[in-house]
Amino acid sequence: MIHNVGGIxxxxxxxxxxxxxxxxxxxxxGWWGWLGLVPLATGIIGWCPPYQLLGFNTCALKK
Structure with a gap:
């Protein structure tokens, strides 16, 4: 899987x-606090589906 979520x-x-x-x-x-699982998971995995769809990439460029 390609990473599209960078360091910061x-x-x-x-x-x-x-x-x-x-x-x-x-x-x-309320219950919506459990939605914190989404940013936690995308941060740990380093891949975000909406970033992929929109063509965003916050990873450092490879030289």
Missing amino acids: DRVLRILVGLVLLGLAATDTV
Whole structure:
């Protein structure tokens, strides 16, 4: 699988995902906090389906 999510983007996705999951687990936010699984998974995997469809790539260019 080709990676299309780069360094800073990956870190931000993982952090946002963890924060949302933490808020959902403590019942601070509603059920939508469990949607934090999506940015967490895309950050860990390094591939984002919408990026693929739209042609985005935040990975560093290979020389």
